[in-house]
Amino acid sequence: MARSARTSEISKAKAAASARPAPRAEEGQDAIQLRSLQLAHEAESRYRASDEELLHFYEQMVLIRRFEEKAGQLYGLGLIGGFCHLYIGQEAVAVGVQSALDPARDSVITGYRDHGHMLAYGIDPKVIMAELTGRAAGISRGKGGSMHMFSVEHKFYGGHGIVGAQVSLGTGLAFAHKYRGDGGACVAYFGDGAANQGQVYESFNMASLWQLPIVYVVENNGYAMGTAVRRGSAETHFYRRGTAFRIPGLPVNGMDVLEVRRATDIAIAYVRAGNGPVLLEFNTYRYRGHSMSDPAKYRTREEVQEMREKHDPIDHARDELLKRGVAEDAIKAIDKKLRSVVTEAADFAENSPEPDLCELGTDVLVESY
């Protein structure tokens, strides 16, 4: 009796052992599926842009750079208050991603580092700058400020000051796309620091469980304020962070606008086909301090200089344009035009009036009770 019981234990154990390779094969299958987008990206890593397209990307990136430099200047003059988070260095990400979206259907959401993004979405620089200076003509009528800007018209849902919030909110936007069946997808941008917030993973789980149409975009610029990635993150390859939720991820060079575009094309195609979320990690770099008041003692001047001189997304695009034979004059003409666009935006922002005092109490609630 005892003996036979033991035999059956052994045979159970044997059966279990022989059953084990099967799930392993399944895991292998999973791994391939999770890596499928990476394979597609490795097969072709850069978008094949026409000269006109590349020139357009260049123009958008330069617009962001000049705008942000001007914003920094206005901050120093006391015309912009509070926090002001410049996007200088990261331009290729917003420009490349945005070019892959369908503005009629797709929605976007980001954090407080949002002015650069908004320019990539085609929002008028004047109303952005006027928001930064807190004027009535600003996109939030002066009531939001640099971290809190929105444009429902452009399906840009903010502009959020609380680190990580946009990830859950973006997942909600994706939920709405699916619910309404409008064919749209959401892109939710967040930083390497934000990637550690708990709500990010709660969102990942639900997005994957419910196959929501969302592309999660980590803009890994190396630092969350003064915290270098390796000091704040146990897993520094952010694209892997969806694996536990079966979300495929892609590591991408975020300093190359064409690589960004290609990766986003792959992600959007996957998401639009109803497969659920994708996680893109763009490796990029912020040249300036976290906000205007960051002394930036956590990195060396040489490190910043090296990125600026060797990996600048705008320099890259310009070199590539020249190599393709695009006339230098055409590039210079763009540079010149954008300088005046930005000067005009700054003049507008400086000279337009502050909000009327009666605006203090408007827009708190929609209805009257």
Added chain:
Amino acid sequence: MAVELRMPALSPTMEEGKLARWLVKEGDAVKSGDILAEIETDKATMEFEAIDEGTIGRIVVPEGSEGVKVGTVIATIEGEGEDPAPKAPPAAAPPQPPAATPAPRSEKQEGRNVATITLREALRDAMAEEMRRDDRVFVIGEEVAEYQGAYKVTQGLLEEFGPRRVIDTPITEYGFAGIGTGAAMGGLRPIVEFMTFNFAMQAIDHIINSAAKTNYMSGGQMRCPIVFRGPNGAAARVGAQHSQNYAPWYASVPGLVVIAPYDAADAKGLLKSAIRSDDPVVFLENELLYGHSFELAEDDQTVPIGKARVLREGRDVTIVAYSITVGMALEAAGQLAEEGIEAEVLDLRTLRPLDRAAVLASLRKTNRLIVAEEGWPACSIASEIVAICMEDGFDDLDAPVLRVCNEDVPMPYAANLEKAALVNAARIQAAARKVCGR
């Protein structure tokens, strides 16, 4: 065409700074991104970058100059760019934090060495002294160690106490508030710094559900001696999501101690008491006060929790205040005195447990009372004071108690709207006149 370089505003609250070092000299060619100078604010040394291309023309303010006002021309750049030089508009005056009138202290100062110290330093010293005294005390939070604190309150702590006791976390408020609370349950004495209390909203579940209720639910077995601290209330121009006073939220929760000091002596003494307390404490600081200097005795005295303090005696009206509005109340009281109204200023200091007796005693003396609070009026500390006066001071009242608070709206960003939204000394004065029938 010459471009004037002006002393930049390098933080939301900067008004002046020291031009520590020029990294360029007259005649140097510079391009956008080059570091021109190092500028010291009260919080940090910042690099000042060139935005335009050109040649340094004249250096107007020499290095080593202190107290250079924001907007002062410090140098000129001769540009050869295609652009006409941007005209340099006069710098808008940075928001003016209320004047910190040094408070006459009712506690005896004789025989103690008195030094001038900023509120920021007082808080740091409190933590350092308690850490020296008790190995169970440690500091945890975002940017508290290597960066020296987002607002430089933990400056120097890493150097003295090392990474075992001064711990940088990722941006994970819910997680580290829970870890702190658990560590307190496990016998340690954590000081959890929130970069600002706006971000403690991510963690409020642990503060209330885990920390505040444990002692009660365990029948007094399980303690949670923890301090949650950080700046609270409106800063300057940081908008609705970063400008909020959570004092009434926390002060409504049984099981918590809530402290909101005004000056350096109270900040230091009360923080020390908070760290030594066996209860969970929410310690609310104010960013606009961090850089203010106060007189402080050089010793390690604690200040008792739960005791308000009369900062200025008066017989006509009581102004109850806490945190930043104490400064405004003192300013208002000074002005009112010129009009012949003698206002008594009562600093609550601790918001839970609230010193009802002190409020009622002052009311009994003046028979008129107003409450100044930098926060929304509805369900506020001010509302609570009104309730106390109604319940237990009704017979002493010669006029209705008035609340002088912020406007009942989310904080706007625009400079004029923000100013209009915030309580100030003039409004406190107006309310005092009103209850005095002037």
